Amino acid sequence: MKLYYSPGACSLSPQIVLQESGLAYEPVLASTKTHQLADGTDYYGINPLGYVPLLELDNGARLREGPAIVQYIADQVPEKNLAPANGSFERYKLQEWLNFIGTEIHKGFGPLFKPTTPENYKPIALEALTKRLQWVDQQLAGKSYLMGEQFSVADAYLYTVSRWAGFVGLDLSGLANILAFQQRMAQRPAVQAALKIEGQK
The missing domain is CATH 1.20.1050.10 (Glutathione S-transferase Yfyf (Class Pi); Chain A, domain 2)
Known part of the structure; x- marks a missing residue:
């Protein structure tokens, strides 16, 4: 997994949750000012909305909104009790x-x-x-x-x-x-x- 983040932005929330989860992931800096990655890649090509966070799964699927991202992460590790059970x-x-x-x-x-x-x-x-x-x-x-x-x-x-x-x-x-x-x-x-x-x- 990759988490696209920008320091000080709301992407800190899923960053914390990923750390709590223990899941392996790659944090990728995506400046909300330049909208470029460290290698010069245009971030708009990854997220047309231009903001963070964005979670990219190993299969290429992407989630864009923080509340959805943190629930997805929590559901991958139910034993960590990061979120109550679905349906409850x-x-x-x-x-x-x-x-x-x-x-x-x-x-x-x-x-x-x-x-x-x-x-x-x-x-x-x-x-x-x-x-x-x-x-x-x-x-x-x-x-x-x-x-x-x-x-x-x-x-x-x-x-x-x-x-x-x-x-x-x-x-x-x-x-x-x-x-x-x-x-x-x-x-x-x-x-x-x-x-x-x-x-x-």
Whole structure:
């Protein structure tokens, strides 16, 4: 397998999950700025959408969306309990979290990263994002991870996007449960290995 990634992007989430899975894979740097691989290959020829992550299987099949990728990885190693069993109610709760993180948090950061976003809109985007994160903070009360005491692929996604707060001036100091969650995640060997691959801290 190959995972196409760009440092600091949402591809850190499947990078973490692959490390948790123990599956063999090749991380391939695909810059979201130049849209080229290290050897000069045009990344648009691999993913016409131009973004990461993209998982390429050994047979050439490709998956493009992070929430789909992490569930696919989890299902290859069911003994690792990275996701509840398909068809179970808990699996749908996991998908609920993946969808919420993707649409309400991940996409909420979008306007704050775009240089074309009008300055007067950024406070509105920050306020909306803060409200969503406050709700997540409440959901983490008394729990180690989103689904309880068991790490799941949703945690890799939340950790990845919540790290972006520092880059856009979003203050997490009042969100004690999210901060504790981030510290807990940062102590996981798989997270440390994924960050090392991407040259991040």
